[in-house]
Amino acid sequence: MTRGWLNARLTWHSGTLDHVQAHTRKDIDCCINQWKHVLEHQHGHGRGCQILLNFEIRDIDWLAVTVANWELGGKQTAFHPSYPDLWAPWHVIVSDSAETEVLKPHALHYLSGKLDHDSHVVSDTAAVCQPTDSVLGFNSSGSTGIPTKGNHSHEFMYALGQRNISALGLDQPGLESALLVHGGAHNVVLAHLLPVLAQFDHVHSLPFVADRMTELAQYVSDHKINVIMLPHPLSIELFLTHAPRFNHTVKIFQLLANQSNWIKLIQEKNVQSIRTSYGAMEVFTPVLANEITQQTDDSYSPMNFGQPLDNFYTIELTDQNNLRVSHPLLEVKSHVIQDYFAQDHAGNLLYGNRDKTIRLQGQDVPWNVIEQCVLVHGNPSLMCIIAVSDRVCLLIDQRYSQDQVNQLASKINADLAKIADGLCLDHVSLVDITTFINSHKFNLSQVKRYFIDKFNLARESDE
Numbered sequence: 001m002t003r004g005w006l007n008a009r010l011t012w013h014s015g016t017l018d019h020v021q022a023h024t025r026k027d028i029d030c031c032i033n034q035w036k037h038v039l040e041h042q043h044g045h046g047r048g049c050q051i052l053l054n055f056e057i058r059d060i061d062w063l064a065v066t067v068a069n070w071e072l073g074g075k076q077t078a079f080h081p082s083y084p085d086l087w088a089p090w091h092v093i094v095s096d097s098a099e100t101e102v103l104k105p106h107a108l109h110y111l112s113g114k115l116d117h118d119s120h121v122v123s124d125t126a127a128v129c130q131p132t133d134s135v136l137g138f139n140s141s142g143s144t145g146i147p148t149k150g151n152h153s154h155e156f157m158y159a160l161g162q163r164n165i166s167a168l169g170l171d172q173p174g175l176e177s178a179l180l181v182h183g184g185a186h187n188v189v190l191a192h193l194l195p196v197l198a199q200f201d202h203v204h205s206l207p208f209v210a211d212r213m214t215e216l217a218q219y220v221s222d223h224k225i226n227v228i229m230l231p232h233p234l235s236i237e238l239f240l241t242h243a244p245r246f247n248h249t250v251k252i253f254q255l256l257a258n259q260s261n262w263i264k265l266i267q268e269k270n271v272q273s274i275r276t277s278y279g280a281m282e283v284f285t286p287v288l289a290n291e292i293t294q295q296t297d298d299s300y301s302p303m304n305f306g307q308p309l310d311n312f313y314t315i316e317l318t319d320q321n322n323l324r325v326s327h328p329l330l331e332v333k334s335h336v337i338q339d340y341f342a343q344d345h346a347g348n349l350l351y352g353n354r355d356k357t358i359r360l361q362g363q364d365v366p367w368n369v370i371e372q373c374v375l376v377h378g379n380p381s382l383m384c385i386i387a388v389s390d391r392v393c394l395l396i397d398q399r400y401s402q403d404q405v406n407q408l409a410s411k412i413n414a415d416l417a418k419i420a421d422g423l424c425l426d427h428v429s430l431v432d433i434t435t436f437i438n439s440h441k442f443n444l445s446q447v448k449r450y451f452i453d454k455f456n457l458a459r460e461s462d463e
Helices: 025-043 060-072 100-106 154-167 186-199 210-222 233-242 262-269 402-419 433-438 444-462
Strands: 011-016 019-023 050-054 090-095 107-112 134-139 149-153 177-182 202-207 227-229 251-254 273-278 288-293 314-317 323-326 334-337 341-343 349-351 357-360 363-366 383-388 391-397 425-431
Touching (some): 011 025, 025 107, 050 060, 050 100, 100 107, 134 154, 177 186, 177 210, 210 233, 233 251, 233 262
Parallel strands (some): 011 202, 050 090, 090 107, 177 202, 177 227, 227 251
Antiparallel strands (some): 134 149, 273 288, 314 323, 323 334, 341 349, 357 363, 383 391
C-alpha cells in the first residue's frame, strides 16, 4: 500500500462542521512527504515499527501520517482501553487527543498530530514497504475473553481494497463523492477508507456529533454527497430523522444490522438504500452483505444478515453455529467469528449473538429452544417455527389465507423430513405475531411452558 492507491484527482475535505478545509492531491502529497521525513529521519520509524494514531479529528494530518506509515513499512495498531498493554510499546504515537497522559508512557516517541504545513516541502523518498510486510495489527473486541491479536499484510490489504470497490458497489455510475463519519475502530474505518480513497474525487471526513445531525444532513444535501459511511445504528437513526428530503442519489453504508423501521425513513427522505456489511475485526470487514431499499417489505427482520458478499472469503458454519472465514492471504488462514448463526432455506445467514439467543420479532429467544427457523419468501415477520423437544409448532401471521397456510405447512414438513425422520408440524396456529411477541416477556422456562401447553391443547382438541 502506497500513495499510488489515492485517486489522482482526490480532494480531501476534513475538519469539523464549523470549519471544513479542502485539500487537493498536491496538498496531500506534500503533507505525506513531511510526515515521512519527521517519522523516518527524526524518530527512526520504519519497517516493522509499530505506530498508533489517536486522532479526534481525522484531518489531513491523520490521512497523511496513515499513508506515510504505509510507505515506510510500519505497522498501524490499536489502543484497547481494557487492555492498554496489548500492543505496547509503540515506537511512535501520534495524537491530537486529550488522552495524552494515558498514552505517553506506552510510546518511545510521542508526537503532536499537527505539522507546520507552511514550512518547506520535504522531497519524497522511495517507499520501502514490501508486499508481505504487516501494515495493520488488529485485535478482536475481547468480549469473549482476552482479545486475539493478528496482522494483515500489504498484499492482503491491497487485494481487500480492490475487492471492496466492486463488492460494495462503489464503482456504480453516478457516484462521485463520499462522506466518512468517523467513530469506529481504526481497522473498521480502513475497510471503508481504502475503497473511497481510490474511487472518489471528493472524500469528506467529519466527526459524529449526536446533537448536530441536522447540520450534518444539511451538509450532505448542500455538497450533493452520494455515499455516506456511518459508524453505528444510532448515527443512522439520528441522521435519517433530521435529514431533509434529498434530491440527489444518497446511499448509506454501515457495519451492523439494518433495522426494519429505517425503511419508512429512507422512503420519506429519498435515500436509495442502506447497505450493511457484516464482518469481524479478525478477518477485516465486510464478509456478509444485506441491503434495504425503498422497495423492501416492511416485514424485514434485522436477524437476516444476508449471504456471502462474494467469493473473496470462504465461509462456512461450524458445528457450534459459529462462522468460519478463510482467505489464503490471512496470517491465520481461517478465523472463527464467535457469534451464533442459523441458515434459512434461501441460504441467508441469520444472526444470533454470544448469549446464545436469536432475535425473533424484536425479542431474544434462547438459542437452544430454536431447533429450526425457516423464513419463507424473505418475510421473517410473517412466520416462525419454534421447536421444543421433537415437536414443531408453526405460528403464522393471520394475514395469510388458509390456502397459503396449507402450502407453507406442506413445504415445511417436506423440509423437516430431510432433517430427521418423523419430525413434522404438530400444530399450526394463526396469530397476530406482533401482538403475540410483544405480550410475552420470554425466558427459557416460559417459552417451553407456553409451547408445551399449546401442543397439549392441540392434541386434546384433536382427540
